[in-house]
Amino acid sequence: MNDPAAKRGVKKAVPMEIETATSWNANPDVVVVGAGSAGIAAARRLLASGLMVTVLEARNRIGGRTVTRRFKGHPVDLGAHWLHAGPINPLVKLGRLRSEPLRRAPVNGHFYVRGRLGTRTERAALDRAFDMADRAMAQAAKARDDQPAARVLPPMGPQGRRVAAIHGLVSGRPLDEVSLHDFPSMEYSDNLFIAGGLGAYVGRLAHNFPVRLGTAVQGIDWSGEGVRIDTSAGTLQARAVIVTAPMAVLQRGAIRFAPALPHAVAEAIDGFTQGVYEHVILHWPDSPFRGADRLASLTGTHRQPPGLLTRIDGTPFHFFELDQPAASSFDRRDVHAPYRYAREVLAEQFGHRAIRNLSAVHGTAWRHDPWSLASWAVVPPGLYAIRDVLKAPVGERIWFAGEALSRAQWGTAGGAWEEGERAAGQIIARLR
């Protein structure tokens, strides 16, 4: 019993598929740093255009912040799970073309007040509070000067706390740390899911790719012609590079640039803050929630979870979501603390009998994973422009891509995909 996961009482996840590193081309046209959604999208587009591509991935698997694992035989996403903004999400469009098993996310969620079903009036009050908040933010965002999104929220009665908590959860930071100009640009309606998990789907899109796993890029030298890429496994030479490493990883200086990046670019990278959103994955066959894939609002108690996704794909698995304040509060506590917290919150709502057969199968900690260090990148008040600064190539040789650059789909796998394709399209135009 030397397995640390077993010692912690957390069941070990079984990988969906084993990825094997392929040999690499040390002199490709383009190097893509990172095999998450942005990197896979970029590589697909570049390969389709006939360019030679090498994808370098630090982890021993592909997918980045999308990854599906099996628990008790069921696929469960540890990172991205929702396909947000269906009408503009490129992963949805591609999924339809490939006849992937997409399904619409239900619009109506569960609504509970201290363990009883909320009344129609109570539900309507929550909906009204959301409308008021959305209108106030959209209106105030038209003003020239940026400010914290929280500052413009109107008084919303008893539901105000819940509205702010949910917006804070989907932002990755409390709203007083989020740019008002940036926040409403995100599209969140018309959501879908995919059977088998989003991580597995993204993995299928990289089938037979020239990906070199377990290879961390440590330096990019753009002092001469093209780029020289120094990695943990050797050096490559290419005409251009697309960097999709998360902003928080770049902020840590994981990749040295020589010469240093232009001041405006370095400042843009440093401007982002770390969005935090973590799942405690619960196995709860007797949960009171019926139907599949419905969000639950649990109100009326001292502690209220900002997010709970119930009966994922009709299975006994549920996501108990942790927002930034909750996740950070567990940082100096033992690994079981998030699970105990989830139990306390659910017992407070439904009573101890209801959680008798509740167990946690996994708790994510993306904020501590050295190759992500955050769930996504957040724009603080006043820094609205930084996403766009990074869209311009550096020296016509270095392109940045990834979720942080997307305007309408920031913080999402669809946004990352969109940005990977954009960078690849620009490189194709440039190299031809």
Ligand SMILES: Cc1cc2nc3c(=O)[nH]c(=O)nc-3n(C[C@H](O)[C@H](O)[C@H](O)COP(=O)(O)OP(=O)(O)OC[C@H]3O[C@@H](n4cnc5c(N)ncnc54)[C@H](O)[C@@H]3O)c2cc1C
């Ligand atoms: C818990 C959680 C839930 C989420 N829920 C959703 C959701 O429901 N829907 C949604 O759309 N999005 C969601 N997201 C966000 C989504 O996962 C990300 O926005 C998206 O996957 C980011 O893709 P990316 O390609 O920009 O970055 P990543 O997926 O992080 O890919 C970057 C890759 O670069 C690699 N890398 C980093 N540094 C180096 C280096 N030096 N050398 C080589 N490789 C390197 C990393 O290992 C990684 O594979 C969630 C995220 C989390 C954490």
